[in-house]
Amino acid sequence: MHGGFHPKSSTLRLYASCKEGGRGLVSVRATIQDETSKTHKYIKDKAPTDDVLSECLRQWRTEDEMLEDGPSWEDKPLHGMYHRNITEVADLNKSYQWLERAGLKDSTEALILAAQEQALSTRAIEAQIYHTRQDPRCRLCKEAPETVQHITAGCKMLAGKAYMERHNQVAGIVYRNICAEYGLETPRSKWETPPKVVENERAKILWDFQIQTDRMVMANQPDIVVVDKEQRKAVVVDVAIPSDGNIRKKEHEKLEKYQGLREELEKAWKVKATVVPVVIGALGAVTPKLEEWLRQIPGITSDISVQKSAVLGNSKDTAQNPQAPCAEPSSSLASGRGPELGKGMRPPAEGENRVCMREREREREREQKLAS
Numbered sequence: 001m002h003g004g005f006h007p008k009s010s011t012l013r014l015y016a017s018c019k020e021g022g023r024g025l026v027s028v029r030a031t032i033q034d035e036t037s038k039t040h041k042y043i044k045d046k047a048p049t050d051d052v053l054s055e056c057l058r059q060w061r062t063e064d065e066m067l068e069d070g071p072s073w074e075d076k077p078l079h080g081m082y083h084r085n086i087t088e089v090a091d092l093n094k095s096y097q098w099l100e101r102a103g104l105k106d107s108t109e110a111l112i113l114a115a116q117e118q119a120l121s122t123r124a125i126e127a128q129i130y131h132t133r134q135d136p137r138c139r140l141c142k143e144a145p146e147t148v149q150h151i152t153a154g155c156k157m158l159a160g161k162a163y164m165e166r167h168n169q170v171a172g173i174v175y176r177n178i179c180a181e182y183g184l185e186t187p188r189s190k191w192e193t194p195p196k197v198v199e200n201e202r203a204k205i206l207w208d209f210q211i212q213t214d215r216m217v218m219a220n221q222p223d224i225v226v227v228d229k230e231q232r233k234a235v236v237v238d239v240a241i242p243s244d245g246n247i248r249k250k251e252h253e254k255l256e257k258y259q260g261l262r263e264e265l266e267k268a269w270k271v272k273a274t275v276v277p278v279v280i281g282a283l284g285a286v287t288p289k290l291e292e293w294l295r296q297i298p299g300i301t302s303d304i305s306v307q308k309s310a311v312l313g314n315s316k317d318t319a320q321n322p323q324a325p326c327a328e329p330s331s332s333l334a335s336g337r338g339p340e341l342g343k344g345m346r347p348p349a350e351g352e353n354r355v356c357m358r359e360r361e362r363e364r365e366r367e368q369k370l371a372s
């Protein structure tokens with residue numbers, strides 16, 4: 001299926017509906033069950049007027065209870081671990097909505113689900129589950145066990161660049177929507193770092209700006225600050241993409257963190273200030289509150305847009321891991337980084353515009369050479 005399904009991914013999940021986090025395929029089993037129950041219904045309806053059917057019904061009564069649901073992927077120890085982890089902290093419908101609404105390629109979708117299911121051959125899985133390796137520690141930082149959670153949100157070696165990039169992509173979406181709302185010039189490409197300050201007569205937007213306050217506050221450099229001059233309102237926005245099980249904790253943390261700054265801004269700028277955390281799990285989990293938070297930010301930012309960006313941002317990290325379990329993993333994550341990015345074992349995902357662009361550039365160069 002052209003990478004549309006990871007070989008170690010959950011087959012049960014293939015047949016669960018997208019709304020419940022599955023791939024939404026119709027199984028033969030479900031089709032038969034569906035047909036059977038329809039036939040049963042027909043027979044039940046017609047039995048009172050037909051002797052043959054009523055006899056049929058009498059015999060079937062005993063077999064009726066046979067139609068039971070099979071095991072579910074959510075109960076599987078590894079495949080269902082992510083699902084169980086986020087059940088308490090996340091809005092499940094929203095957390096899986098990207099499966100239906102983000103329009104990702106099959107292969108990208110497969111990779112992210114495989115990551116959720118711990119189906120990727122990380123070192124921790126190799127050491128603890130397959131027993132093909134002794135050392136479960138991360139190949140980059142050599143500190144923590146190399147789990148999917150560690151790769152997507154916990155490795156200090158990735159924090160500086162990969163996580164930062166993913167974070168800035170998400171913050172950038174919010175930023176551009178705010179600019180559009182106030183008629184301010186938006187950065188041309190999504191890879192362009194926005195200017196620290198943009199301003200017109202209606203609003204002022206600060207990007208990653210260290211704000212000087214009368215009283216020292218520890219957290220004074222949020223991702224975005226918007227000041228609406230007409231309404232005398234300020235919104236402090238901070239983005240985080242933590243491990244999916246931590247989304248609720250992170251939301252609280254961000255909210256607390258900027259209260260000092262909020263008070264100082266209200267005093268100094270004479271505005272009504274609010275703090276808005278935008279928190280999305282590295283593999284797409286979102287809290288029930290995300291939509292409400294996004295509504296408090298000027299401009300229109302949909303939850304699916306930021307969610308898609310977060311999920312894609314990290315398919316790049318996990319993508320360095322082997323798709324097929326037989327591939328040699330040691331080279332993939334460590335050396336897959338840098339300019340060679342995208343020469344991985346799968347077609348480039350939607351989020352990899354930059355790689356595509358680079359390839360297009362190379363192609364153009366080649367064409368020019370040929371022409372001259």
Ligand SMILES: [Zn+2]
Pocket residue numbers: 138139140141142143144150154155156157
């Ligand atoms: Zn690490």
